Amino acid sequence: GAVVSQHPSRVICKSGTSVKIECRSLDFQATTMFWYRQFPKKSLMLMATSNEGSKATYEQGVEKDKFLINHASLTLSTLTVTSAHPEDSSFYICSALWAVTSGTDTQYFGPGTRLTVL
Amino acid sequence: QKEVEQNSGPLSVPEGAIASLNCTYSDRVSQSFFWYRQYSGKSPELIMSIYSNGDKEDGRFTAQLNKASQYVSLLIRDSQPSDSATYLCAVWMDSSYKLIFGSGTRLLVRP
Numbered sequence: 001g002a003v004v005s006q007h008p009s010r011v012i013c014k015s016g017t018s019v020k021i022e023c024r025s026l027d028f029q030a031t032t033m034f035w036y037r038q039f040p041k042k043s044l045m046l047m048a049t050s051n052e053g054s055k056a057t058y059e060q061g062v063e064k065d066k067f068l069i070n071h072a073s074l075t076l077s078t079l080t081v082t083s084a085h086p087e088d089s090s091f092y093i094c095s096a097l098w099a100v101t102s103g104t105d106t107q108y109f110g111p112g113t114r115l116t117v118l
Numbered sequence: 119q120k121e122v123e124q125n126s127g128p129l130s131v132p133e134g135a136i137a138s139l140n141c142t143y144s145d146r147v148s149q150s151f152f153w154y155r156q157y158s159g160k161s162p163e164l165i166m167s168i169y170s171n172g173d174k175e176d177g178r179f180t181a182q183l184n185k186a187s188q189y190v191s192l193l194i195r196d197s198q199p200s201d202s203a204t205y206l207c208a209v210w211m212d213s214s215y216k217l218i219f220g221s222g223t224r225l226l227v228r229p
Contacts, residue, residue, distance in 0.1 A: 034216070043221045044162070044206070093161045095217075104150040104169055104210065107217055112161040 002028050004096045006110035013084055014118055020080045021113045023094030029074035030096035034107065035067075038091045050077040084117040091115075121145060122209050124220035132228050137194040139223050141207030144188065150210035151183060153192045156222065157203045165205070166192065197227045 003026040013019050023033055033050040048069055049057045056069035066088075068080040077096075081088055093112040099105045123142045131137045139153075150169050154162035166181040168174045168190065174181045180193040190209075194201055204222040211218055 032215075044219050046216060049216060091159075104167065106152070106164065106167055107208075108164060109154075109161045 002026075002096070002098045002106075002108040004094065004108050004110040006094055006113050008113060009111060010114045010116075012116045012118065015085055016083055018080055018082045019084055019115060020078055021092055021094070021115075023077045023079070023096070023110050025075045025096040025098075025108075028096070028098050030077075031074060031099060032097040033071060033077040034095045034097070035069060035077075035079050036093045036095070038093060038112075044093065047079075081115065084115070086117045089115055089117045120220075121211075121218045122207055122220040124205075124207050124223045126221055127224040128226045129223055130226045130228060131197050133197060133199060135197050135227075137197045137201065137225055137227070139192040139194075139205050139207075139225065141190045141192075141220055142188055143190065143207075143209045143218075145209065145211060145213075146185075146188065147213075148209045148211065151181070151190045152208040152210070152217070153179075153181060153190075154206040154208060154219075155203045156206055162206055194225075197225075199227045199229050201225060202227045 005024045007022045031052050035047045036044045047062045050069045050071040052071045058064045071077040095107040095109045152167045153165045156162045168181040168183045178195045182191045204224045206222045207220040208217045
């Protein structure tokens with residue numbers, strides 16, 4: 001299967017600071033990437049869809065000025081949590097869409113980033 | 119009605135048994151279906167994908183799709199304790215260009 005990396009895997013920051021999380025597709029190009037967050041024992045929640053070269057599409061209730069997404073290349077999308085607060089502490093997971101010419105596109109997930117805001 | 123429904127479990131089976139995980143979906147035009155496994159504290163890992171009615175086998179895993187009944191299942195043969203995880207059923211929605219997940223079924227394989 002395709003490989004997606006995320007960096008950092010874990011980050012602890014002070015309230016009010018900004019944190020950037022990188023998501024890379026290592027062995028394929030991904031026009032579309034997705035960002036999710038997950039609270040303990042809860043389902044994945046889609047935050048936004050990131051498209052290379054265009055603005056991200058945010059899900060209802062997700063503040064786009066709070067969660068800045070940049071998809072500057074076909075292998076890299078970044079999520080910046082601005083002015084982080086303790087309630088932003090969560091497990092952030094990206095996925096990259098492996099588009100194929102025949103068959104169906106498949107999403108592969110990165111290993112996730114655990115964010116703790118003090 | 120939720121778009122993708124799964125029994126939350128836990129489903130407990132003894133080691134060596136067959137574990138059967140079920141999922142129903144509401145969008146009749148959906149064409150692509152996926153099973154992901156998620157260990158506690160980790161991200162989802164793709165187990166199987168299925169697009170056509172019938173069975174698809176990969177090692178100990180068999181995915182089954184019945185579009186008429188809007189039903190997808192995953193069978194795990196010879197279950198191992200290492201199979202203990204949450205299994206997420208996901209349906210790709212062409213209309214909204216995103217994957218819709220069920221809430222997951224927690225599987226416990228008893229040694």
